[in-house]
Amino acid sequence: xxxxxxxxxxxxxxxxxxxxxxxxxxxxxxxxxxxxxxxxxxxxxxxxxxxxxxxxxxxxxxxxxxxxxxxxxxxxxxxxxxxxxxxxxxxxxxxxxxxxxxxxxxxxxxxxxxxxxxxxxxxxxxxxxxxxxxxxxxxxxxxxxxxxxxxxxxxxxxxxxxxxxxxxxxxxxxxxxxxxxxxxxxxxxxxxxxxxxxxxxxxxxxxxxxxxxxxxxxxxxxxxxxxxxxxxxxxxxxxxxxxxxxxxxxxxxxxxxxxxxxxxxxxxxxxxxxxxxxxxxxxxxxxxxxxxxxxxxxxxxxxxxxxxxxxxxxxxxxxxxxxxxxxxxxxxxxxxxxxxxxxxxxxxxxxxxxxxxxxxxxxxxxxxxxxxxxxxxxxxxxxxxxxxxxxxxxxx
Amino acid sequence: xxxxxxxxxxxxxxxxxxxxxxxxxxxxxxxxxxxxxxxxxxxxxxxxxxxxxxxxxxxxxxxxxxxxxxxxxxxxxxxxxxxxxxxxxxx
Numbered sequence: 001x002x003x004x005x006x007x008x009x010x011x012x013x014x015x016x017x018x019x020x021x022x023x024x025x026x027x028x029x030x031x032x033x034x035x036x037x038x039x040x041x042x043x044x045x046x047x048x049x050x051x052x053x054x055x056x057x058x059x060x061x062x063x064x065x066x067x068x069x070x071x072x073x074x075x076x077x078x079x080x081x082x083x084x085x086x087x088x089x090x091x092x093x094x095x096x097x098x099x100x101x102x103x104x105x106x107x108x109x110x111x112x113x114x115x116x117x118x119x120x121x122x123x124x125x126x127x128x129x130x131x132x133x134x135x136x137x138x139x140x141x142x143x144x145x146x147x148x149x150x151x152x153x154x155x156x157x158x159x160x161x162x163x164x165x166x167x168x169x170x171x172x173x174x175x176x177x178x179x180x181x182x183x184x185x186x187x188x189x190x191x192x193x194x195x196x197x198x199x200x201x202x203x204x205x206x207x208x209x210x211x212x213x214x215x216x217x218x219x220x221x222x223x224x225x226x227x228x229x230x231x232x233x234x235x236x237x238x239x240x241x242x243x244x245x246x247x248x249x250x251x252x253x254x255x256x257x258x259x260x261x262x263x264x265x266x267x268x269x270x271x272x273x274x275x276x277x278x279x280x281x282x283x284x285x286x287x288x289x290x291x292x293x294x295x296x297x298x299x300x301x302x303x304x305x306x307x308x309x310x311x312x313x314x315x316x317x318x319x320x321x322x323x324x325x326x327x328x329x330x331x332x333x334x335x336x337x338x339x340x341x342x343x344x345x346x347x348x349x350x351x352x353x354x355x356x357x358x359x360x361x362x363x364x365x366x367x368x369x370x371x372x373x374x375x376x377x378x379x380x381x382x383x384x385x386x387x388x389x390x391x392x393x394x395x396x
Numbered sequence: 397x398x399x400x401x402x403x404x405x406x407x408x409x410x411x412x413x414x415x416x417x418x419x420x421x422x423x424x425x426x427x428x429x430x431x432x433x434x435x436x437x438x439x440x441x442x443x444x445x446x447x448x449x450x451x452x453x454x455x456x457x458x459x460x461x462x463x464x465x466x467x468x469x470x471x472x473x474x475x476x477x478x479x480x481x482x483x484x485x486x487x
Contacts, residue, residue, distance in 0.1 A: 062426035
């Protein structure tokens, strides 16, 4: 049996997993896979997080990809990182850079088993800030500058490929090289707030071909995880990286409230395997959940079985299909053989698409509540007797 | 990583920065320094690699893990590969 077949049947423990520590975030990226923004009051406590780390150590999970939200704004974030690496569970954490000060960068450079991944979705301020929000480009560049100055080598610059930055891959590579970092590119999924922006942001068919060619040229120097295996249908040369959907087989997600999902892009009850607070903890969820057992059985190609490329692309990404309303045993919405568009058109005519399971987005603009705080703004002078301002009705 | 070529007549051990996790097919190997994941593709190879530390040289580790004569060449190649990748180091 080939190794990849062992992977298809699942391992006793994940190789690595994604752990989102909080739904709180200072940004509001339009494609956020977890619809983050506001903290959830049920988020795991420090003690519960340490108990999860203890389990990961026993399971010999080599490393966790910590994300969020913005994980570094959790007050116990650095304590948890230290606890994990102290227990030989390596940490790679994703950040928008907001807390990567010069001091923190120096501490990180001095710590073994920690890897940092900076998110940037445009090689220029305009392209990045349109997706990640005003100021986010400068924040990320400042953080990378701090990491470089501290001497941290080989940290990751992580880019979600969109229609607007697909032409900037070489520029991203230069930014990474300038900072002694390594470029990592991943696929935009219609998950979280991405469900609402995917139509406008996902790369065009032509861009996908260019991306495939680019990966063939540069793939060995660029990390992709298992992001782009659907592109393998484009040619006979397999792309570097794990060409397999690892959901529930070699990876999974623990969300901030302890829910375990098959993958970070699948926050929906359909892909919920259990909770780390359940009896038996994470270990029992990984080994005994019915959902994961099902994902580890051979998947059927469905409508794709007769396609010559099925062995290469394996039907593509489960989450991308699910959140665009496509059947899981049909083509990927970005099927490079052109089967996605007709499938999307057919699905669009039918029932409503599934909505992401949780939404912690910031609720619009702050509500302008002025109770008990200074005089009213001149242009908003109160005019009702029920106004709580002591200056109600006063016109100088 | 080592610049010295692998020599089966010398003693070796698992690199201290490497973790080995047994799996039904053999083992997963993770190097915390290079952050590279690799595989030991048979359980016998896992036994050989683990036994290196207690044996005077690599030949003895193969013998101690009962690697059949006919397969020793293949196993030595595998050890040389692990040595080049830094998974095992001279001691």
